[in-house]
Amino acid sequence: MRPRHLLPALALALTTVAAAAEDMASEVDRGGRLLHVNCGACHATETDDDSLNATAPPFRDVARRYPPEDLGEALAEGIVTGHPGMPEAVFEPDEVAAIIAYLDWLRTR
Numbered sequence: 359m360r361p362r363h364l365l366p367a368l369a370l371a372l373t374t375v376a377a378a379a380e381d382m383a384s385e386v387d388r389g390g391r392l393l394h395v396n397c398g399a400c401h402a403t404e405t406d407d408d409s410l411n412a413t414a415p416p417f418r419d420v421a422r423r424y425p426p427e428d429l430g431e432a433l434a435e436g437i438v439t440g441h442p443g444m445p446e447a448v449f450e451p452d453e454v455a456a457i458i459a460y461l462d463w464l465r466t467r
Contacts, residue, residue: 385460386462387460389453389459389460390460390463400444401417402414402416402417402418418465418467420461427462429458433449433458434451435448
């Protein structure tokens with residue numbers, strides 16, 4: 359038998375967990391959109407698509423090769439190395455967080 363006085367606390371905890379999971383899913387979606395819009399002309403941005411530029415690695419491979427959190431500084435300051443013809447890409451801190459969340463998600467797929 360569960361004490362009734364714990365039910366409101368349990369309901370609040372479950373609501374908080376659900377809200378956090380929704381926020382994380384939203385962050386992952388945003389990161390995927392950022393990569394698709396800014397990088398998708400060359401790089402594969404999904405779990406099973408092909409890069410349009412053969413020299414541009416799919417982001418799922420990048421996420422497995424490098425810990426996504428280690429890419430934060432490069433994303434914020436501008437990635438200037440990469441495949442030939444790659445433009446410099448610079449992202450705001452909140453965009454970097456979203457991209458890292460997406461790369462973490464890709465890494466586990």
